[in-house]
Amino acid sequence: MTRNTTTSARPPTLKTIAFMTGYSVTAVSRALKDAPDISEQTKERVRLVANQIGYRPSRAGLRLRTGKTQVISLILDVDEEIMGLTSQMVNGISQSLRETNYHLVVTPYSHREDGMVPVRYVVETGSADGVILSRTEPQDPRIKYLLSNNMPFITHGRTELGVDHPWVDYDNERFAFDSVKRLAGLGAKQIGLLAPASNLTYAGHLKTGFARAIAEFNLDMFPIDRLTIDDSLDQVEAVVAEIMSGSNRPDALISAAGSAAMAAAAGIERAGLKIGEDVHLVSKQSTNILHRYRREIIVFNENVYDAGQQLATGILYAINDRSSEHLTHLAYDGELPLD
Amino acid sequence: MTRNTTTSARPPTLKTIAFMTGYSVTAVSRALKDAPDISEQTKERVRLVANQIGYRPSRAGLRLRTGKTQVISLILDVDEEIMGLTSQMVNGISQSLRETNYHLVVTPYSHREDGMVPVRYVVETGSADGVILSRTEPQDPRIKYLLSNNMPFITHGRTELGVDHPWVDYDNERFAFDSVKRLAGLGAKQIGLLAPASNLTYAGHLKTGFARAIAEFNLDMFPIDRLTIDDSLDQVEAVVAEIMSGSNRPDALISAAGSAAMAAAAGIERAGLKIGEDVHLVSKQSTNILHRYRREIIVFNENVYDAGQQLATGILYAINDRSSEHLTHLAYDGELPLD
DNA sequence: CCTCCCAACTGTATCGTTACAGTAAAATCG
């Protein structure tokens, strides 16, 4: 509570330390950077004083001089899955950024608009040192743009650009495969997949795993083309209800998102069918909610908090150790047991 | 696509415009600020050139010189309601910030730690021009601190500090009152309230409205003391199940959060009771999910996206028009109809 | 005709930091 009230309490700068130690501003700066042309004793003294008075480098000064913003920009789709995905990702990222001097700036956009806009903004204004992207496409133009403009980035989701870049992803292919396998074990014969918008890379992963398992276990694929998990929940519920009312209906559904699974479950029940008996339902979730919703849903977890941490670690690595090596991380947890 | 590739493509500064127009850097700066000592013709010319070359003031330069960061800091509780509250708030804030030059920085903390830490950080490092707080307490020390340090802020939730400050809130008292009223209409006699942690201001609002309605409609209050909606969903489910298995059990519950309502519903059913028959359940939600979860739940909407927009507008007002007037906003939407 | 004022600028210093070019003194070398 006791504060230096004689001065106007302006935060200490290099100048302050220089004055207190008798060294020049330059010497202090280089001492704190552990430069080789500063004696060990001097460094010691400077560090001591800096700690004592609680020196923190000015972000503005640093940024003006070096161009480093110490900011990570999270490009966020505002229409992303409603159930906690965003907040968990933000929390994960923040957790990893906590011990660093990096701040997290959220730059939202709608995937219905041009996804290039926020990316261009960050590059043109130099408002961040690195970018975190999600909802990647196989030939993602944002990534080409970032690469050609030399802006460090990491993606949540992979691409098929033939260039190496850091990414974090959930093994959706395996999820789809294991889901089908599980359903085959339950005696399902004809399975439908509620996939994301087909322009997204992970839609392909899902379909690959799905198709592979369908073939391997000798099942039928029930095509659901006019629906994605990014449609409104009302839409999902309505279309699923309609599908389930048909004479040739699937006896199992796989949903790639928890919110869509809840809507699908509602649709199934609206058609007068029972989940776990008439129709099996498998879904991924990023928030532990589905088992409470309908105990009969078969649940796989996608840990988005973890993904956030990985993304933060990866982007810091991409920013600071600009080697050609890129951190990549493919996560998979398997089915969540009941209780 | 055509870009100036002769120079190293550094973004234009005041210097650039000064060179192009022939004016001094100072004149250009003042022209763009619409200063009175610059002729109208000059301003016109400068603005034209500035627009043509896509000039954007450097945040670093501005910040270093003026101390203005053009940053709003959102202090976020990482343990906040899991279901979309955070992302909707972020989206709402971003939407309002979109047309401004302000960036949104997320500064998370856990309410289990000291809530002063992130607030102190922002003030001490001057890392934002304004702060958005939630989970306010009646005598919130963070607010006292921000006031005494002259840092503009706005709160999501009110206080009882006796000082005027900008805030946005949901009318929880009315929600609680209307919920009880609704339940009275359904013939409920003994009602329990699933409230947030009692240190939060809105816990008081809820209890006030609850108590007032209980008295007015001549009902009984079923005290639920050992549970808050900030407890884990497993905890909520377990305790509700236990309560509902008792001989003297409530015949209606009011939940102040959608996630807790889902857990409570699970608990009710675990006790072998039916929602809407044996036990009525009313809940607030910020994401339209509860009706799909159990159609029998009586749902009130809290529009957090709107609240985010209001918060952003309010904090900008507090930052820029530093009059004594404060924007405040009390929202209430009433019950959400089925379908 | 000289003074004073005013409009419309220009010039300089500064915010905090770092790159780069000195520089003084001590250490090393033949």
Add this chain to the structure above:
DNA sequence: CGATTTTACTGTAACGATACAGTTGGGAGG
């Protein structure tokens, strides 16, 4: 012992913006 290198610093300029203190040329006023 003088020349050269090394060590450990200091000084200056620059990043982009703005505050404040000039400066200039023209017009009004006495």
